[in-house]
Amino acid sequence: MPVIWKNRYFWMLPFYVAGAVLAGIFDIARGEVGWQLPVLAVPVLFLLYRSYRIYMARLEDGRSHAEEMASLHLRTIEALALAIDAKDQTTHEHLERVQVYAMEVAKELGLNESEMEALRAASLLHDIGKLAVPEHIISKPGRLTPEEFEKMKIHPVVGAEILERVRFPYPVVPIVRSHHEKWDGSGYPDGRWGEDIPIGARILSAVDCLDALASDRQYRKAMPLDQAIGVVVQEAGRAFDPRVVEVLARRYVELERMAKARKIEPLKLSTDIKIEAGAAPAAGFEGSDKSAASKAAAILEQPDFLSKIAAARHEAHALFELAQNLGSSLSLDETLSVLSVRLKRLVPYDSMAVYIRRENLLHPEFVSGDNFRLFSTLEIPVGQGLSGWVAENSKPILNGNPSVEPGYLNDPSKFSTLRSALAVPLQGVNGVIGVLALYSSERDSFTKDHLRVLLVVSSKLSLAIENALRYRQAETSATTDFLTGLPNARSLFLHLDSEIARCKRSGEVVSLLVCDLDNFKQINDQYGHLEGNKALKVVATALRGNCREYDYVARMGGDEFVVVLPGLDAANAAQRAEHIRKMVLEEARLQTGLELSVSIGSATYPHGGADAEDLLSSADRVMYKVKAASPERLRSQKNWALWQQSTQGTQTIH
Structure with a gap:
């Protein structure tokens, strides 16, 4: 029984005690001042009690709300x-x-x-x-x-x-x-x-x-x-x-x-889903009317930290676009043209030059902006000038002096508008392959941020340039003879087909000379292949130097060369062949000290053949007929005249 009372009713004891105390106070007050005043005090006390409870409830609500907001605040921060x-x-x-x-x-x-x-x-x-x-x-x-x-x-x-x-x-x-x-x-x-x-x-x-x-x-x-x-x-x-x-x-x-x-769940964002619904945005797609200037103005109106965030996003987007464009083309000219446009959005400049290193010289591969004519003519030795120093030391230069570039002393006025330069090396697989240089008309125009951006660009640009140069080399080697730099047999046939097609349309003539070194094997056997290669280069240079600008000189292979002479008939072609033979022998003798002998056969369209293959076969037969004669007899003018008559007779037969 006491246990039941303690467990179930003990909580009421304070209320009974409080009630007894209040009853005692009420009885004493009634004896002293009468019953009316205590009765009137009861509603006042009740109102005070209710007001206190309402105040405490609101205080508790406020505390709970503050705790909830603080918790929300913390979760938002997290x-x-x-x-x-x-x-x-x-x-x-x-x-x-x-x-x-x-x-x-x-x-x-x-x-x-x-x-x-x-x-x-x-x-x-x-x-x-x-x-x-x-x-x-x-x-x-x-x-x-x-x-x-x-x-x-x-x-x-x-x-x-x-x-x-x-x-x-x-x-x-x-x-x-x-x-x-x-x-x-x-x-x-x-x-x-x-x-x-x-x-x-x-x-x-x-x-x-x-x-x-x-x-x-x-x-x-x-x-x-x-x-x-x-x-x-x-x-x-x-x-x-x-x-x-x-x-x-x-x-x-x-x-x-x-x-x-204490573990928290990793943040998982739904970035790999595709949303089908939704029309085009109000501003439209790419090509919106909002200009770059208005965008820049909007950024300037923002608080400083917001403009920095916007600038970071703009830089990341611009670099992404630039990287895509640099990797999308194997044409060096196209790659550098895209670079000049895209780069100006990140690093303002007045002139840009991309120099490619060939041995110990920097050659301007691409130039844009002010003074482009001057920069396009520069050839900068590695180690000299601003860009040459960058190429030699593989280090960038920030706000350098453009006037130290070779060529400035020749005409200082040409550089008078340029007062600062930013140049970075282009690092290839085997070292520096070139220099990217930006020039500005303002002093100290470039910042460390500009240098940082250019260094990021240069790594991607170097790879793009190397790939483009390899592609150019492969493309050139497919149509150019590696040793002499002349067009090869493939290029010759394409060019000759084009010339014959032109002659068919216009009714003009075109002549062909096939040149062969008579004693080339003896030179290789006696002096070695290096001397033989040197002789081939000398002959190629002599042929090219003694022809008209629009004549076409090619190497068929071995020691055989072909010269295409547009607009020359058989008689004029024979005279041109004699002139070429003399000049080639003279220049070869002067530069190599060797006694070379050259056999030349000619053919003229349309009498010598109807297409490129027929024309080459006809000239080749004449050349071998000449080669069969004694070299001593060929050196005499009389026998050369006899050779001219024989070639004309052969062409007439064909």
Whole structure:
């Protein structure tokens, strides 16, 4: 019975006691002042009680709402932080580990509640400024260049500018801005040092470094945790606060266990689905009326951090388009034309020159903009001038002086409008293959950002140029003789077919000379093939130099050459053959010291043959008839005249 009373009715005891006390007070008051006043006091007390209950209920509702909003706020921050982390291509556990480590270290160091809440938010949002860093830098699989690192260093400043708009009730912004500062003052962006760095930033800096070392990144594999903490300990007193490092070194195993116990679901975005519904956008598709100038003006009207984010997105998009265009064509002229248009959107310039290295000279392969005539005539020795220095040292030049380019001293006025230059080497598989140079009429016109962009472009451009040069070489070798540089037999037949077709339409004539070195085998046997090749080159040069501009000289193969003479009949062709024979022998004797003998046979369309094959066969038969005669007799003018008559007679027969 006492147990039942205690379990079921004991909770009513305070109410009975309170009721007894109130009854006693009411009875005493009735005896002193009468019953009317206590009766009137009852509704007043009830109203006071109800008002108190309503106030407490509203206070509880307000507290619940504040807790709910705070929870929503935190979840929003976490979702945004996960999205930023996904852009950085790190694991989804990174932010959770950083937050666990940071909060536990902060508790041990005795941070107050405001500093703790600030650190909680900053540990999630410290990299939000990476939205303003181009994605090709963030996700680069190798080491950053100095120019790319300069761009990366803006993210704490941009992150702080973004979070200033949130107006946190606790100091999140100073932590985010200073989380890359170092204890010895060598950090960024402000070079703060020691106790001048906010304590939250000092904690976050050490924790973030530890987690980064122990995580897989695009440019390296994760270190074992014991090795990573060793690196952090070595940096105590230089990069990190020694007190923070001491806590981490003592508790890192425990903190890692706590971080692993707290798992969050990875952020999964539906990026691989296709949406069927939806009409065209109001602005239409590509080719919208909105000009680049209006877009730039819109960016300028935005807050500073928004313009930086927009600029990063614009740069990434422009580089993507440029990379696509550079890889879509094997024509070098087309590739460089696209480059000149696309590049100007990223790096403003007045003139552009792409120099290709051939042995120890830089030749202008493509020139656009102001002074293009001057640049197109330059030949820059490697090691001389601005572009020559870049090619020799494989290093870029920022805001160099264009007047030092070879050719400036010849006519300084031509360079008077150009005052700064940006040049980068084009690195091929086997070294520098050329130089990309931009020129501007303003002093110090180019920035480190421009240099960074140009270095990114140059790597892709180098590959495109190498491929285009290989394609050009393959295309040329298919129609050009490698040794002499003359058109080969394939080109000859194509050209001769074209000439015969033209003659059929116009009723004109075309003559053909087939030239053969009589004693070429003896030269090879006596002096070697190198001397023989030299003789072939000399003959090719002599043939080309003693023909008209529109005559066509080709090498059929071996020691046999063919000359196509448009508009010459048989008699004039014979005279031209005699002139060519004399000049070739003279130049060959002067340049090689060898006594060469040349046999020449000729044929004229339409008498010598109806097509290219017939014409070549006819001239070839005449050439072999001449070759059968004695070389001593061929050297005499009389016998040469007899040869002319014999060739004319052969042509008449055909």
